[in-house]
Amino acid sequence: MTVATAGEFGLISRVTARLGAESPYVLLGPGDDAALVAAPDGRVVASTDVLVEGRHFRRDWSSARDVGHRAAAANLADIAAMGARPTALLVALCAPANLQISWAEELADGLAAEAGKTGAVVVGGDTSASPTLTISVTALGDLGGESPVLRSGAQPGDVVAVAGRIGHAAAGYTILSRGFRSPKLLVEAFRRPEVPYHLGPVAARLGATAMIDVSDGLLADLGHIAAASGVGIDVRRDAFTVPEPMRDAATALGVDPYGWILTGGDDHALAATFPSDTRLSSDWLVVGSVVASSLFTAGDGVTVDGRRYAGGAPGWDHFR
């Protein structure tokens, strides 16, 4: 059955039926004009991210459930990168009239499953027909009384650390775009990010001075921290161990795996700066340090081993 056959309200009721999770944060879920979500400390963290077919995902590369996982992860990671705990998602689905309703249902399953990893619940949304399959997600979160970790607090002398996978999604993207389907680790990493959400609030409590999730690419996203903080950041390339499947894939494809690691986006790892005496658990990999910078422009404040990185334009521009 297509979404047009089911109709707007049929689609909404079938999708809503898949979301059944409960949460103490959800005071009122789908079905009214708006949802009502608890914000126990009197503040709510909120972020929106949109995924467009052909640009952020392809239906022949990713299942509906995969797309749901990715759409939720992109937003939940933004909440975690503030040091907050995700509480709720709102989802707007724009779908071609001939989309199978099972695709929308499996998308909802993926959204709900990814949200469930953080304790968050899908509380509302909207649907419309559109020629372009588009999923827009808003995530809400709770800081639990802590101060938000901004991009602007990095200080010279801080260490730069990352938690989560780096370069995996970009490697998976390259592999899929060359027509291959393995190594599975990397292809799956593109389909479903594995985000260490809980380490966001942990970083806040450890005294992280700045934090961001790696969506545009490590150097580009550290560039956002550098620009917002008015500092430079130097990354040590040898801090990264290239995992074996990535090395093999890079060799087979004739590419530099550090391109994936340093400039590949969409893993939604957390990248944070900490005072140098912070005791970091093994979840974190120290990859560089914050340095003073008297001369920089946005995105240019990041070096690799002391030099401007020459491995291509870092980051991902969703209009190019």
Add this chain to the structure above:
Amino acid sequence: MTVATAGEFGLISRVTARLGAESPYVLLGPGDDAALVAAPDGRVVASTDVLVEGRHFRRDWSSARDVGHRAAAANLADIAAMGARPTALLVALCAPANLQISWAEELADGLAAEAGKTGAVVVGGDTSASPTLTISVTALGDLGGESPVLRSGAQPGDVVAVAGRIGHAAAGYTILSRGFRSPKLLVEAFRRPEVPYHLGPVAARLGATAMIDVSDGLLADLGHIAAASGVGIDVRRDAFTVPEPMRDAATALGVDPYGWILTGGDDHALAATFPSDTRLSSDWLVVGSVVASSLFTAGDGVTVDGRRYAGGAPGWDHFR
């Protein structure tokens, strides 16, 4: 200059520059991973609505600023219909690469201006290229310690009242789709809804038992209240005075103006039920009453002058 020429970050910075409003609710605005919004009573109302070009708006019928007003209004009205005060908007803009950046800037102006009517501010968002111009908005709101007004509280004996314009947007849509550009009142009503946002919290304090904003059409939306409340609703046709420009347009086009009033959506008027002894100000027009219903199905619980309305299928399905 097109959005592709400006690039994602150029677009974001140019759009963000138009949003400059301040609000005590906004603890952190655009520019970080997420925004931070005050939720003083420990809860936040949240709703998402999406507008798709060709389905919800046409660029030859509405200016960018009009579309911004409409996109914001559709969401802000949902917050008001809970009895809450809007505090913040998040906006995801999907745009063809050749969209002029001035269009995006004027869209932002319209969003900010409409939000400003309620005291709300645009606090964040996302952008992506897409073949289909799409604007997804999430609105947040504050109940100020009041209980939310749901769809499910209507009681037999309650009166049904509406605040705001009814049928105007639908009349404007019909006029534009027949190739006309006047009467201006109706065409402008399609372009920019005029929503009595402040009456949402007023209705809550007056003891409204149920409330909804009229986006699908009055009978369809009252049907949502009837279904959620397990009641019937009878609307009196002669409660409505057809405004002169609407009567003239209906005559010229050969249509029944009550079709617009009873089934036309997108005015985002507020429709609420109140105990019959509630003293309502002249902002409210009493249009019917809540009746007991032992037999109804969703959308079928509403009658006009005691009979099923025969003027065509009520409501608007965004997949048909």
